[in-house]
């Protein structure tokens with residue numbers, strides 16, 4: 001007979017590593033989820049990436065590497081990736097779990113500086129696992145416009161657990177950004193919607 005906590009474990013943790021839940025307990029708004037995204041959401045998040053388009057693919061807020069793994073499977077050349085994570089505990093996990101991924105420890109709000117430091121002059125797609133909904137408006141603007149200005153026509157791919165865009169469409173329009181729902185994943189806990197943001 002399992003103890004109650006053991007019965008809960010598989011529901012709360014999709015891995016045997018409790019770090020995600022522990023980081024969420026410490027910084028709930030910075031982490032934004034209690035478990036890493038599942039495989040179905042990870043695949044759906046990477047689907048809008050057009051590898052034929054020139055430029056780098058940037059992942060923001062990689063956590064334990066759920067999206068990173070799919071990106072690495074699909075990238076024609078992993079040198080075209082840059083995986084950004086701000087939290088030092090998650091960053092150390094990424095170094096262990098996806099050692100061959102090009103990783104950068106830093107804040108997504110400082111993306112132009114991070115790109116310059118890594119010699120990246122053009123971005124084609126941005127895959128964001130960031131808890132953008134819980135961020136202050138000015139940080140949302142810095143992250144989204146900073147990423148969209150890093151290439152001629154990049155797509156910023158963002159998931160959210162609500163039906164609506166995590167940033168109001170009126171705000172996005174003010175910032176010169178157009179938005180469309182570009183995916184829905186029922187097979188995730190909780191189900192998730194995917195938004196694609198582009199320059200208007």
Ligand SMILES: C[S@@+](CC[C@H](N)C(=O)[O-])C[C@H]1O[C@@H](n2cnc3c(N)ncnc32)[C@H](O)[C@@H]1O
Pocket residue numbers: 030031032033035036037060061062063064065066067084085086087090106107108109128129130131
């Ligand atoms: C909801 S978790 C998503 C992790 C992973 N992409 C997934 O879906 O399983 C959000 C991640 O974004 C990171 N993060 C939050 N704010 C950030 C920022 N400003 N810059 C970079 N990473 C950030 C957190 O540390 C955390 O790893």
